[in-house]
Amino acid sequence: MRALSTTGVEAPELNVSSTPAVKASSVSKSFAGSLVIEGINLTVEQGEFIALIGASGCGKTTLLRMCAGLEQPSSGLIEIFGKPPAAATSAHEIGVAFQRPALVPCRTALENVRLTLKITGSDDAMDPLAVLTHFGLEEALNLYPHELSGGMQQRVNIACALVHQPALLLLDEPFGALDEITRERLVDWLAGILRESSRTTILVTHSVEEAVTLSTRVFVMSRRPGRIAAEIKVPLPTIRDFEIRQSEQFLGLVRSARDALHSALAD
Ligand SMILES: Nc1ncnc2c1ncn2[C@@H]1O[C@H](COP(=O)(O)OP(=O)(O)OP(=O)(O)O)[C@@H](O)[C@H]1O
Numbered sequence: 587m588r589a590l591s592t593t594g595v596e597a598p599e600l601n602v603s604s605t606p607a608v609k610a611s612s613v614s615k616s617f618a619g620s621l622v623i624e625g626i627n628l629t630v631e632q633g634e635f636i637a638l639i640g641a642s643g644c645g646k647t648t649l650l651r652m653c654a655g656l657e658q659p660s661s662g663l664i665e666i667f668g669k670p671p672a673a674a675t676s677a678h679e680i681g682v683a684f685q686r687p688a689l690v691p692c693r694t695a696l697e698n699v700r701l702t703l704k705i706t707g708s709d710d711a712m713d714p715l716a717v718l719t720h721f722g723l724e725e726a727l728n729l730y731p732h733e734l735s736g737g738m739q740q741r742v743n744i745a746c747a748l749v750h751q752p753a754l755l756l757l758d759e760p761f762g763a764l765d766e767i768t769r770e771r772l773v774d775w776l777a778g779i780l781r782e783s784s785r786t787t788i789l790v791t792h793s794v795e796e797a798v799t800l801s802t803r804v805f806v807m808s809r810r811p812g813r814i815a816a817e818i819k820v821p822l823p824t825i826r827d828f829e830i831r832q833s834e835q836f837l838g839l840v841r842s843a844r845d846a847l848h849s850a851l852a853d
């Protein structure tokens with residue numbers, strides 16, 4: 587694996603003495619004998635925000651599904667806060683928003699978010715109304731999933747993943763179906779709420795810029811079978827406002843990540 591840096595500036599300090607939020611050791615996954623993921627080693631410290639980028643079909647969703655305990659590795663081991671993923675899921679420590687929104691069809695947007703809280707029984711939850719309002723869904727609170735656009739469904743999906751304040755958030759291309767303005771607004775809002783918490787986040791995205799805007803490290807996966815081909819540290823200030831996003835340092839990091847992605851695709 588290549589470690590890339592354009593700046594030589596140190597990455598933000600993390601509490602590496604605690605149990606990692608995610609530890610994947612030599613993880614491989616096959617479906618019907620066909621190798622999809624090969625030998626992934628990945629440690630995500632508590633409080634980190636990492637981004638995963640890679641070609642379509644390289645196994646990003648499969649890796650997230652294994653972290654959530656929804657798929658088993660064919661070989662290797664994944665631990666979430668030192669436990670098997672299924673145990674972390676049962677303890678409601680994981681929030682997931684997958685590519686395809688998984689909303690209950692006979693419940694409104696607001697009821698879907700409230701239902702998540704009922705299931706998780708969280709004492710430390712955000713206010714469902716406030717979350718949906720932040721996501722620009724104040725007009726859609728009482729609409730059913732089939733009455734929502736794809737982008738609105740995705741926003742409700744993210745709200746469901748976040749509302750119980752899970753310690754680990756897994757986001758699989760959560761902004762894919764959104765227009766650019768809504769996308770920018772949500773990226774800023776997500777960056778804001780994640781800054782205020784000690785939550786660990788893994789974001790899968792096809793947007794290199796989004797990855798650099800939000801994360802502390804960007805991991806680039808190779809083509810199928812997916813391996814970690816490169817890691818780019820993002821030693822930017824925590825608040826990445828417009829000025830930071832126009833800076834040479836930011837643009838250099840985006841270039842590095844893009845180059846790493848292109849060479850991973852060419853390999
Ligand atoms: N349950 C399954 N059974 C068989 N094959 C599967 C299954 N889940 C995923 N795959 C295959 O594994 C490969 C990786 O799929 P995955 O969805 O993880 O890719 P991805 O990197 O998330 O792609 P994308 O960027 O398009 O979302 C694909 O070839 C897919 O067809």
Ligand SMILES: [Mg+2]
Binds near residue numbers: 646647648758
């Ligand atoms: Mg996917």
